[in-house]
Amino acid sequence: MPPSCSHVRQVRDVSARTPDGCEECLATGGRWVHLRLCQECGHVGCCDNSPGKHATKHFHASHHAMIRSFEPGEDWSWCYVDELFVQPAVRVT
Numbered sequence: 001m002p003p004s005c006s007h008v009r010q011v012r013d014v015s016a017r018t019p020d021g022c023e024e025c026l027a028t029g030g031r032w033v034h035l036r037l038c039q040e041c042g043h044v045g046c047c048d049n050s051p052g053k054h055a056t057k058h059f060h061a062s063h064h065a066m067i068r069s070f071e072p073g074e075d076w077s078w079c080y081v082d083e084l085f086v087q088p089a090v091r092v093t
Contacts, residue, residue, distance in 0.1 A: 005082045007065035013092040014042035016070065022046040024054045035070035038062070039077065039090065044070055056080070066090060 014037070017023060022032045023044050032046030036055035041064060045055030055067055059080045068077040068089040076087040 005079050005084050007079050007081055008090050010064065011039040011066050011077075011090050011092055012041075014039060016044050017042045018044045022050070022052065022054050024057075025050075025052055036067040036078075037070040038064045039066040039068055040064040 016037055018026055020026065021044065022030070022035060024030065025032050025046055030052050032050040032052070034047040034049065036045055036047055037043070038045070038055070038058060041062065043058050043062070045058045046052050048056055058064065059067070065079050065081045066077055067080070069075070075089050076085060077089040078085055
C-alpha cells in the first residue's frame with residue numbers, strides 16, 4: 001500500500017460480528033448484494049449496490065476507514081478516506 005494511506009495501522013485481526021450477512025439487514029429483514037467487513041471492529045455491512053449501503057453508513061458513523069470484501073473468492077481492501085483500492089487485502093502482520 002502506498003505510504004500516503006496511514007489507515008492501514010487501524011486494521012485489526014477481527015472476526016465478523018454477523019458472519020451470516022449484513023448486520024443491519026439481518027436485524028430489519030433487508031437484503032444485500034455484496035458484503036464488506038470493517039477491518040477495525042468486525043462489522044459486516046452491505047455494499048453500495050445494496051439498498052441499505054450499510055458498510056458506507058458504518059464508515060460515516062464510526063470513522064473506521066478500512067474495509068475488505070467479505071465475499072468468497074475476493075481478496076481486496078478499500079480505504080474510504082483515501083479512496084484507495086488494495087489487492088490483495090490488507091492483513092495484520
